[in-house]
Amino acid sequence: MSHQIWHAFYFDRTAASAPPCRSEVIEADNEEAAANVARAHLGACMRVSLEAAPWTQRKQTIIHAGDGGHRASTLH
DSSP states (O other): OOOEEEEEEEESSSOTTSOOSEEEEEEESSHHHHHHHHHHTOTTOSEEEEEEOTTSOOEEEEEETTOSSOEEEEOO
16 A cells, blocks of 8 residues: 655644644555644644645645544545
8 A cells, every 4th residue: 555645734823824833744544644643743733734635635634732533624
């Protein structure tokens, strides 16, 4: 199985209008594995937006600090 590329954008606030404070590229087998990596790298940030690579089906997942689950939405 090949790795997929995910872009993680970390935010130090929960507001959607704030710019990300850092970002990283995550290579993972699937969305769940990428979300686990992003959650582990959250650190002091309040949330992370995990997005699939632009050449794949655009999907965005929002993970909040202290949130066991995650919320997914499709980008248009």
